Amino acid sequence: MPAERDREEIPAVKLISALARLDLEAALAYEAAAALAADDVDLAGSLRAFAGDHRAHLEALNETLESEGEDPVGPEAGPSGPVLAGLLGLTGPLGPDVVVVTLLGNEQLTNLAYDAALSYDWDDDTGAMLRRFQQDEERHVAWLADEHERLGAEREPPGPTPSA
Numbered sequence: 001m002p003a004e005r006d007r008e009e010i011p012a013v014k015l016i017s018a019l020a021r022l023d024l025e026a027a028l029a030y031e032a033a034a035a036l037a038a039d040d041v042d043l044a045g046s047l048r049a050f051a052g053d054h055r056a057h058l059e060a061l062n063e064t065l066e067s068e069g070e071d072p073v074g075p076e077a078g079p080s081g082p083v084l085a086g087l088l089g090l091t092g093p094l095g096p097d098v099v100v101v102t103l104l105g106n107e108q109l110t111n112l113a114y115d116a117a118l119s120y121d122w123d124d125d126t127g128a129m130l131r132r133f134q135q136d137e138e139r140h141v142a143w144l145a146d147e148h149e150r151l152g153a154e155r156e157p158p159g160p161t162p163s164a
Contacts, residue, residue: 012126013070015117019130020061020073022113027054028075029106033099040096043147047103050140057133064126097151104144111137 030051034044062072114134122130 009120012120012122013065013068015120016061016064016068016126017070017073019113019117019133020058020065022110023054023057023061023133024073024075026106026110027051027058029103030054033103036099037096043096046143046147050143053136053140057136060129060133064129097148100144100148100151104141104148107137107141107144111141 028051030047034047034051037043037047058073065072111134114130114137118127118130118134
């Protein structure tokens with residue numbers, strides 16, 4: 001039987017930093033999406049609110065990093081600029097339903113990251129914070145799925161007219 005390999009654990013600050021980068025990316029994506037959806041006041045407002053949630057997560061995660069003597073994550077964190085917001089620049093012209101689908105994919109990625117992070121052993125305060133953030137992410141996914149369904153229903157052509 002092959003020897004079992006020791007699993008090398010990622011340091012907690014690296015996980016917090018990765019989550020902070022992901023929340024920054026998500027905030028920038030929501031801000032870009034809100035700008036694209038400016039003519040739909042309700043949609044743009046919801047997207048800005050979700051961007052605010054991600055900015056709040058980023059701020060709290062950065063405070064955690066700083067308390068551990070690490071540098072906070074900022075806009076300069078990515079080597080090639082904001083990836084998720086850039087993706088919206090490509091899909092945005094296809095309409096609000098495609099923007100929502102793009103954001104839904106982003107949120108699924110964020111949810112998976114929080115799920116994975118929560119499998120680690122955290123102190124009580126950090127674990128509680130990450131669970132709150134995960135709940136926000138789940139709420140975002142649920143709202144985006146409902147919004148996608150609503151926008152898809154608006155796009156569908158009416159059924160055939162009954163003949164006389």
